[in-house]
Amino acid sequence: MAFRLETQNGITIGIAELDERLDAENSKALQKACGDWQQQTPFLVFDCTKLDFIDSSGLGAIVSCLRRSLEKNGDLKLAGLNAKVSMVFELTKAKKLFSIFSNASDAAASFAASRQP
Amino acid sequence: MPQPPLRHPGNHNNAMKTLIAIKEQHQSWVRDAFPNMHPLLLPLCNKPFIEYLIDFAILAGSREIRLLSDGSLMEIEEICQTGSRWGVELTYANIRPEDGERELLHKNRKFCNGSRTMILNGYTFIDYDKRLDYRVLANHSATGPIASCSTGSIAFAGSPEPAADDNPLPALRITPLDSLRSCYHIAMQILETGAERYVLPGYGSEPGCAIGRNVAIAKTAEIRKPVSIGNNVQLLPGTIIGPMAVIGSNVIIDKGSSISGSIIFDNTYIGEQLEIEGRIASGNTLIDPESGASVAMEDPHLLTGIHSATNSATLLRKTIHALAAAILILLQAIPVIILYPLLRLQGKWKNGPITQQAGLAETLAARLSLDRFPLLPKVLLGQLAIIGSAPRSNSPGCRPAVFSYAEAEDWPVTGSDAAIVERYHAVHSTPFNDIGMTIKALINRPHKRNAGAAA
Amino acid sequence: MTITETTGSTHTIVTICGTLDASTAPDFRNSPAIADPSRTVVIDLDKMDFLDSSGLGALVGVLRRKQEANATILLSCMNPPVRKVFDITGTCKLFHIFDDTDAANDYAATYLRGR
CATH class of the missing domain: 3.90.550.10 (Spore Coat Polysaccharide Biosynthesis Protein SpsA; Chain A)
Incomplete structure (x- = not known):
């Protein structure tokens, strides 16, 4: 899980690259790491390009990360979902909760754009 | 007229x-x-x-x-x-x-x-x-x-x-x-x-709605035409089926889930509060028919296959195979205890055919089929059969086993021809003649190896 | 089991009557047209009443040897229980199978001579 900060248009955006699998084994770790990231910024992008498998505990972790960002008046956006992962998001209706972009830079740019006066 | x-x-x-x-x-x-x-x-x-x-x-x-x-x-x-x-x-x-x-x-x-x-x-x-x-x-x-x-x-x-x-x-x-x-x-x-x-299965009081036998539909479940529902189906409260839904037989759709523009194949459980749109679901697998992408769900509360319980015939077979394995373990235990350290020291213990220049210990190990000893405990656990197809074959319908039917009979042990005899016995064998075949395999294997060495 | 051979110019018709299993397989293998790898044979199974895995093993073994010598086996008139053995073992796709011995005969005579 690589994490980097970018500043665009005066907003600090945290971009996290998720690993290949997100399941019961590593979803707790993601939640914990996400807590640290959210100390730095509530504007997060999860780059899911590498993510190939997600189960319900992984989904649960991502949704709880979203909730905490929203509580801090930020947002969590997803980028680069592959067909399989996308199907799981649709199946569980989780897709409706997120703004989803084809790649991480589009997702980051959308934060900057929303700040335009 | x-x-x-x-x-x-x-x-x-x-x-x-x-x-x-x-x-x-x-x-x-x-x-x-x-x-x-x-x-x-x-x-x-x-x-x-x-x-x-x-x-x-x-x-x-x-x-x-x-x-x-x-x-x-x-x-x-x-x-x-x-x-x-x-x-x-x-x-x-x-x-x-x-x-x-x-x-x-x-x-x-x-x-x-x-x-x-x-x-x-x-x-x-x-x-x-x-x-x-x-x-x-x-x-x-x-x-x-x-x-x-x-x-x-x-x-x-x-x-x-x-x-x-x-x-x-x-x-x-x-x-x-x-x-x-x-x-x-x-x-x-x-x-x-x-x-x-076309002539289609199911009954329906109105066009576009065909429903099979033994279908339980909750009062709050909603059906939107056109749909086709198979036999033995449960639609739990709050489900929305259709429009354009084909539900197979032996299917359960759990509370609050909706299915539209989709096909649910036989023997599938769909969990609570899910939304299936434009998909094929079969067992625990969800497929996007357009891209061909498919996901096998690991969470049983999302999608699962519905399997019938193991029948008594399989249970009898498993018991007999486990008993035979237990007897073989007891018989082989002493030779293994003596020969294993010896062969291990010489670096000759291997799980496979023994080479031509065999020493006395090696020949003895081969004669007694000791190379298969490590597989026997798996039979006790029900993971392998004592006799069936070769241990590494995993094509559907095959029963992976310690000994193969091809070894028991006068058939080539390797190649596609071995599969022929294995498929024959997969249909014709009974638990009891499996024991006979196991004994035949124990006797025949060393002969074959000698024949192979001579050729 | 009894085996009857009728030899023609291009191939031989072999009629098997009775059971082909472990005890009769050696007789089958030693029958002249069967033992000659270069001879194409039509085997009429109309009167075969039982085939087990050893019998099938003999048939497949003979087929392999004949194919190496550019000959083959054509089977005709198999009854449903015998067909079942070929079907479940997947050997049905190894053999040319005809529902009529005359048709198999014509096939052997015309098509195989033309090769």
Whole structure:
């Protein structure tokens, strides 16, 4: 899980690259790491390009990360979902909760754009 | 009432025959997607594919139908039997993968008996309409193909009757059944226009709604036409089924889930509060028919396959195999304790055939089949059978085991020919003659190795 | 089991009557037209009433040897129980199978001579 900060248009955006699998084994770790990231910024992008498998505990972790960002008046956006992962998001209706972009830079740019006066 | 005139004035005793020929190469995608389903039984809107072909053959005036394949037809034979259910005579025969139409006719010459024969060749969907009379087409079409597509054709052999009138022959369109995508679209098309064009299973008080036997629908479940629902289905409170939903048999849709534009195959559980739109679900697998992407769910509360409980015959077999393994472990324990450290020190212990320059200890280990000792505990745990197919084979229907039937019999142990004897015994073996075969394997294996060394 | 051979110019018709199993397989293998790898044979199974895995093993073994010598086996008139053995073992696609001995005969005479 690589994490980097970018500043665009005066907003600090945290971009996290998720690993290949997100399941019961590593979803707790993601939640914990996400807590640290959210100390730095509530504007997060999860780059899911590498993510190939997600189960319900992984989904649960991502949704709880979203909730905490929203509580801090930020947002969590997803980028680069592959067909399989996308199907799981649709199946569980989780897709409706997120703004989803084809790649991480589009997702980051959308934060900057929303700040335009 | 006067009888309508006979359709076959020229040859009364030679009624139309139909040859249905389907080859494995065209069905391999079904085998990949649904390993436990015979491709001819692939349900299209809850009706097995083969039944559409039989229906069409009947509409074309056939009373004798022969099913040809270069793969196994046993499963189909068990279900369709002699065809009496449709009032036809159904027979089965085998062909080779490379056989063309000429070979098919030649190999079934007795069946065709010089009469007009329709050949439904390939894995294709025939877009027929039950209200039309295809006997005209069958009797008057010129010899040769009348419709074809990338995966098959409809052709006629034998001389046609001269056209008696100028009635245009009904047009026929055939669609290749070559992917999950085509299977999905054909099923959806049948669901939409089906009731008028095809004979479909299920009951319904209104068009566009066919429901099978033993279907429990909660009061708060909602059904939006068109839908087709199989047998033994439970729709729990708050579910929304349809529009455009095909639900197979033995399916449970849990609370608050919605299914639209989708096919749920037999034996599937769909969890709570899920939304399935434009998908195929089968067991724990969710498939996007457009992209072909599929996900196997690991969470049983989302999607799961519904399996019937292990029956008593399998239990008896497992018990007997475990007992046999226990006895073998006891018998082999002492030689293993003595020989294992010895061979290990010499670096000669291996799980495989023993090399030619065998020492005394090695020969003894080979004679006693000690190389298989490490596998025996797996039989006790029920993970392996004592005798079945070779331990590493995992094709569907095979029973991986410590010893293989090929080793027990005078068959080549390696190569595709070993699979032949394994499949024979997979059907014919009983738990008790398995013990006999195990003993035969124990006795025969060392001989074979010697024969192999000598050759 | 009894084996009858009728030899023609291009191939031989072999009629098997009775059971082909472990005890009769050696007799089958030693029958002249079967033992000659270069001879194409039509085997009439109309009167075969039982075939087990050893019998099938003999048939497949003979087929392999004949194919190496550019000859083959054609089977005709198998009854449903015998067909079942070929079907479940997947050997049905190894053999040319005819529902009529005359048809198999014609096939052997015309098609194979033309090769």
